[in-house]
Structure formats: structure tokens, C-alpha cells
Amino acid sequence: MPRQIRRAPRGVSLALACASCLSCAALANADLLLNEILYDPLGADEGQEFVELWNPDSTAASLDGVVLEAGDGARPGSWTLVWRGAAGNAAAPGAAFLIAGDALLAALQNGPDAVRIVRNGAVLDLLGYGDLESATLYKGAPAPDAGSGQSLARLRDGVDTGVNRDDWAVEGELTPGAANHPDVRLRISGSGPSATPEVSWPGETVELRASVRNSGRLPIGGGRWTAVAELRDAADGAWASVGSTPGGSVMPAESATVALSFPAPAPGSHSGRVRTCDSGPPPSAAPGELPLADTAAVWLRVIAGPAVVNEIAFRDAGAGEWIELWFRDRVEDVGEFSIADAVSPPHPIDRGALPRASGAGSLLVVAKDPALVRAAFGLADSVVVGVIGGWPSFNDSESGGAPADRVRVLEAGGAPCDAVPYRAESSVRGGSLERLSIDLPSDAAGTWAESVDPRRGTPGRENSMRAPGPMAAAHGPLLTASARVLRRHGGVAVPVILRATAAARGRRLTVRVHDLLGRPLRTLVEGQRFVAEGAFLWDGRDDRGVAVPAGLYVIRAEALPEEGEEARASSVPLAVAAERAR
């Protein structure tokens, strides 16, 4: 493969050099070419920008006296020195030479702008990008402007037609210091693998999914490569394979998706990676060259924590968007955590000037507009905080079958602490989504229910919806309740969810509410058969529809006797609180 690259440009370059001379008289011998440039990296530019040169010749090219200059698109003729080749610098034959990091003396400007390489006053190559007007800033026609995180890359390494627009393309997959399009190259896409669920629970299956692109010029046959999922052992740092799959055939410039599934590992945070490799020895690769090998890292967490998403207000019900975090363990500084949605970068929690601790079991509300949430819900300043760098606006509508968005809490290093995908249809009244139990999986739809609080949310206080405890075994109680206390606010009761357990499955049930003297007040279920575990509500009213007074009550479930089944009963206590003013 390298031979092809070396051989072809030599003949072509002469023809192209002629063509170049027609379009740009200032160009001299095209022995060195610009091959790839990144001028707008993701995040901060400093240290991330690079320019890649290419030596198409069969002998090494000295870079002594070669300079790289940046041209200002707004001021044609104004060139800034970006790099100067030293005596020891040389570009290997048929290979790239990378100029990056501290070697760059000045920043590369986002388009429309230009760069050129010059030796002894002669321009060796020129690249103009963006909407340039001055013809002195490009060859033939300017190349397109690359977006943030994308590079401009020569379509064929070392081949120049003299027209920037034809030779260059925006490239999402950066290849600094390497050929842009060798014969064979398999790369995991820049966004890296994704874990589903991002935060899993013991017993769940984790799937790592990655997009693998053939950025080479030749097809890659099925079975020639393998994708492997690996987890790092926390004790000795060694990587252990947890799953692998043979790769399929991938045509040039096309991608294939690999999915690797494995049981959720032990609770905690895990460093993982997806790796592609040759299924067998590479047939014709040069020593040390592994064109099918690539690696991309991914973080995994099993069981959310220490900051757990406990409530999500993704609809603006008058107080803006907010989420509520519940701390499983004490944290010394909440500012170490960031909030993000499915696509946004992390936004650190604004903890103020000093580190701010949060105790185990405490709640913290993180809001787009903290003052608005404080005012709407009567919360103390210390309970509600904002984020730094703008709020990651949560979607409240879905596209296709995917969840509307995902609320993510990230630790300082970017590892997930909790991640909750949600669907817009989960909130019908515009209320927040409340976590029914801290012990339920974050990504399960059944873990979340719309708040029944009259204010459409309970930031900074106990959720209005809570799940009963773990499902009972067949010999356990017939019934569990979502709360011990039924509350009323402004005449509106927060219903208690009563759940018929596995022990009630297949049985005919009668469920009544009694007072402590045993007097029946309300029949909730009258002999219905529960073919599965089911749930129903008590709204705090008796059979006449009258709200029962405050006090203690007993909800009694009786499984009626049937053929082969004995009658059995179980009861749960429930308190009804006095009416509380709105």
C-alpha cells in the first residue's frame, strides 16, 4: 500500500504541477504538499490545532527553511508565520509530517482564511478555505470551510490537481500524522462507542455500540476483522475481554455498526474500550502497521451514584427546567459533577466560590434559573444551584422512536454518574418525572412517574410518587403501598399506589380500606382476578366519594378461596394527613 502511494504521485505530480502552474504562477516545485489541517478543534483551540504536510517523493525531503504561513481572508496579502522548519526537520518519503501543539507559533484562523508552505520565497502549496474573494488566497477555487471538530483533508494523499475545491474535503475522522486515505484503514468513528444503558444495574445486559468506518480506498472483507469489548481491571489495570464479534464487509467510505453485549459487571465505575483488530495476521501490512486496529474508550457505570437523578422537570411549568439530585454518599464538592443532555458537553454545577459538600441522603436541585425555582417552590437558596456555561436544554419532544433526551450527571473525569433517558409522553400534565425508588434502574421506564403534586413537581423534598418495596415472593404479602402517608394539598389528594404483588397473581382479590376499628370505608377491588402484578390507586375517599378524615387506616387485601387455593389475606397500614393549605 505505501508503494502505491509513493509510485502514483510521482507521475501524477508532474502533470498536476503543470496544472498548478496554470492556475497559480507563484507555485514552484510541488515537492511538499499540505495534506490535512485542523483549525477549529472541539473545545479550546490551543494545543489542538495541527497542519499535516505530505512528502510525495521517494526520498526524504528536508524541511530546513520551509515555512508555514497563515493568510488572513479579510486582508489578502497579510501572512503570518505559523511554523519554521529547522535544520533537522525532514519528511519521510511517501509519508506525512505533522506540525502540531507547541510547534505552531500562531493560531490558525477559522475560515475564510488560507495557509501556505513556502521555501525560499517560493510557494510550495496553498490552501484557501471558506468564502474567499481574493484569488491570491487559494488555488483554482477555495475548499469548503470545515466545521468545529472537523479537519480539511486532501482527498488523495499527495495528489494535487491545482484546485483546492477538488482536492480537499471536510473530514470528520482526523488522521494527524497518517495518510488520509490509505488502501486499508478501519477506524472507530470519532464520537466513540456508546454504552446502553449508560448506567446499568446488576442483572442487566450492557451493549457497547460503535460505528466503524472504512476510511481506506479498498473494500474490507467480512471476517477479516474483529471487534472486541474490554474492561479494565481496577486492581491491576489489565484489560479483559468481555465480548467480541467478527466484523462484516465494509466498502470504502462506508461504515458498519458493531454491537457487543455482556452482563453488567460489578457495581461501580468501569473503564472500557472497544477495539478493532485483524482476525488473523495482516496479509501485506508493513511491519508495525496495523490498518485494521483502532481503539476507542468508553466509561461504564453499574448502579448510579453517588449523585443520582431523582426528579426531572424537562417541561417548563413556570419555573424553567430543573433536575433534582439525591446523594447516595457524601460528596465533598458538588462542583465536581456536571450536567449534560444526550448531545451537549458537560456543564459543571455552579457550587460557588468554595467547595460545597453534600451529605448522604441530601437533595440538591440544579436549575436553569435557580431564582425562579426558589420562588416557585419556596426553597432556600442553599437547595437550588445553577450550572456554569449555560443550561443543557432538555428536549420535550421525540423524533422517531428514540427517547426525547437523556439527563446525564457526569463525574469530574467525564465518567457517568447517572444517566436517565426519558420520553416526552411520560409527562402528560406537564409535571416533573419522579423517581419511584433509588434502587430501581435509571433507564427503565417503570422507574419514573409523573409527579402528582399540585405544583407539578417536588424539588428539594420527598417525591410525590414512590414505589413500593421489592416485589414480594409468592408467599409474601398480597399488597404493597407506594407511601405510608396520603397527603392532600389544596383539596387535591396525592393518591397512593397500591400494588398487587406476585403473591396475588392469578388470584381473585378483594381490597378494602378500613379504619382502625375495622369498619370498611372503601372497596377498591371487588373480586377481580389479577392475571399479573397490577396496581391501583386510593385517593383518600370513601365509597360515597367523601374525603376520609386524617388518621390511620388499614388496607386489607383478601385472596378469595378457589379450587385448590386457600383464602389468605394481608394488610398494609396507611396514614392520611390533614389537609394542608396550598
Next chain:
Amino acid sequence: MTRASLRAGCGGSLRVLAAALVATVLLGAGLRASPVMAAFELRDASPAALGAVSMDLESEPMFDAIGPRAGIRVGASHAALYQIEGLAQERAWIGVEGRRGSLSFACSRVGVEGATESSARLALRESRAQAVALELDAERLDLALDGEPREGGWAFGGWARARFSLSRLDIEVDVAADRVLRSNGLARLSVSPSVPVAIRLRSGGATAAWVDRWGGDGRRSPRIVLEMPIAGAARLRLGRGEAPERIGAALAVRLRRIEVSAGRIDQSDGGVVTGASVGLLPASSGGIR
């Protein structure tokens, strides 16, 4: 009734008049009340109350003191309610009983962790040996729920009891105005008055009673209670009630001044309440009234 001998003592006619007046007023108050169904309805789940299927009323002691000397009655009970783990009533009482009357104090707590109803009750009662006896009581009632402000208040009520003798049969008629006066805190909790009534026939140490409790919504809860001595040192109390249908039994055994008792209520829908108590009786207590 013409052959009945009314054994009213000095001032008895005044007490009869007062009792009748109080009963009339309080009956009226009771009829205006809201339904009897709220917190603090379960007052006494001691064995004596379970045997009488009357957890909604203060129980009559199974061993009464009618002797001339003053004595102290003290005891405590525990009841498990409806076979729900943690749902129980704890109750303790102390009283001084004398020839002219008694002063008693009882406190109880019912509920589960995080949700409790508690009460403290002070009662001043004239001796039952009199033809007409009055009782006044004051209660402090509190409802405490996790995450909610404590709610509660004061309630006051009274009893009137007339006692007649007909040959070897003693007849007692009780009319009460229960929680007829309440502070605002209890009104907020919908605590309402009621009118318990009872007719008891006593003879030879055995008692048969018809007891009812009338609520403001016309709700009634009639019950029949039978009580009999067993070998002088034990007493058995049996009860049957309606709304809800239930039966109850209690057995109390006296060993010198120590009383040990156990009781149980079974409701028609399967609800079960069991209780046990231990107490110290007044020195003059006897198994036969």
C-alpha cells in the same frame, strides 16, 4: 317499675336531674356531629376492651373495686392490630379509687413507625355505688405523621350512670357525651362527638350488657357483652358486635393483687386484634361486684 326501689343517696335527685340535662344536651350535640370516623377512634385495645368488642370506648375493668378503702390501680397493655407488623397499641393507666369516686389517668399510642395517634386521658368519676354517678373526662389527642406538622387538641366529655336494684338484679344505665367539647385542632381533624349508651344487668357476679354508640350520621355499633366469674379468681368476658360484625373474648386472672389478662377480637372479614395486659389491682378489688 313501681316495685323497684330507687336507692338514691343524699342529693341523688339533683344528680339525676343533672345527668338527664347533660345527656339531653350532649345527645343533641352528637346528632349534629359529622360521621364518627377519624383519628383517635381506636382508644382501648386492652383485653378488657377486646372482650367487650369495644375498642372505641374506654373499657370497664374486669376486676372492679367496690370496697371502702382507697387503692391504686395501675397497669399496661399491648395489642397487635390486624396482623400488620409494627401496627400496635400500647396503653398504660394509673388510678386512685376510693369510696366516693376515682381519679384515673391513661395514655395510649397506636400506629406504626412514622405514623402514630396518641392520647392522654384524665377522668374523674363518682363512685358507682351511688344511684347516680357522673364522670368528667379530658383528653389530649395528637396525630404525628412523618413529614407533617403535628396535629392535635383537647376534647372533653362526660358520662352519667344510673343504678337501680330490682330484687337480686342490679340495673345500670349509662349515657355519655363523648368528646362533646373539642378544641379547633381536633375539629380540623374531623374528630366528632358521639353518644355511647349502655344497659347492664348484674347478678351474682355475672353481667350482661347491651352497648351502643351513636354517631352523628346515624351510624350505630350495637354490641352485647357477657361476663362471668370463673372460680373466683378469674373472669371471662365475651362480646359480639355489629358494624363491623365481630366477636371478642377476654380472660383475666387475678393472683393476689396482680391481674393478668389476654383478649382477642375476630372480625367477619378476617381482621384480628389480640392483646395482653398486666396490672396491679386496688387492695379492695374483688371478683364479685
